[in-house]
Amino acid sequence: MWISKKVKQYSYIHGKADINHTVENCNLILGIDEFLHGKKKNKQLESLSFKKFYQRIYKSPDNNYLDWVDEIKDGYKKYINRQKNLDVLLDKSYSDGSLLNNIGVQKNLQDMAMEECPKHKVYIFGHSLDVTDKDILKLFICNDNVETEIYYYRRNKDDKESLGKIIKNLIKIMGQKELIRRTGGTHKTIKFIPQEI
Template sequence: SYGLMKKTLLRDLKNEFLEFIEALEIYFYEFVEKASDVHPISQIREIEPDYIISFNYTHTEKYYGINNVHHIHGVIRDDLDCGSNNMVLGVNDYDNKDFIYFVKYFQRIQKHCGVDYKYIINEPCIFKSSDEFDKEYNDYELYIYGHSLDETDKDVLKFAIGDFDDKNQFQMKARKVIIYYYDQQDFELKVINLITLFGRDIVEKNMDDNKIIFIKIDSNID
């Protein structure tokens, strides 16, 4: 019957999907994590971040001596024979719940990647105002390096950058967003993806106000 064929197909797709992720972990473990010719990038080191949301599967942060990191899409194991694979790989939101297993947000839940970044971003800071009292709010600069800004991660990006409130008014969450790009083509892609996320007017206004800033990646390494 159709129902049985559908169930079998979904089961086979899930199994092949998991096998592909495990194969990808082996690749990253053998050819990326063990690479000996990796050097820190000066431009990243100069940022000196307090906290990192890493979309990488490898321990990139070790080259910069940073410990306060949330691997939002999981991370490869130190020993592939121990524990279980928690790497997140998937597509954007999909209305058909039959395929929810292949959606990123479900993968993050299913693999216990957590939402630590939300607590860090929502942690209030004290801002010394010119008034007679201090204002308490989130005051941070967000640096985006090596991410395409694709809408498959729109829930995370909107939570960190800003989003529309109940009155459909855009509220910038970060005080400033600095986005690094490789070349003109990459710059254009990132602008297009930002417009897809927030709309042309929001992107143009915040770029004009220097709240969204693009910086070209240089080739300097330490």
């Protein structure tokens, strides 16, 4: 498995607490979920300033995560396109036999077949995974080339209260079917890691 050597330390997706901030330049994101549906959410804007997505735009906290998401998606897209090209080349080479006689082409085909999809890791600490952050969390967690480790607190080894809450919130973010797919089987992409004091 190949994991990118570029390590991103962190992103302040909820802003950063700073003693030097004032009411005017504080960029902390403390908001509510969208409660309106359909056309209403784009027309009834009285409570807009309390919604997290609005605050992320208005207060401009650290948004490096958007660059990371682009990098993750671009890498996966390039990998899928390479695999499609490889399949086309292999079909052609086996159907007419011409490409298999060329040692250089054989080496290129072998190299392409050996390339693995670029993998990325996301570590989530101390986050409730509340649906109010669905727009950001889903960008990361719902990628097949992202392995997500979710660290959660428990009082003792039998305590599963926090884990239960996190699972409920993930269902709200991605749905039951997607959560089941990502937490089991050979293509598991989400791990829950308990932390005790």
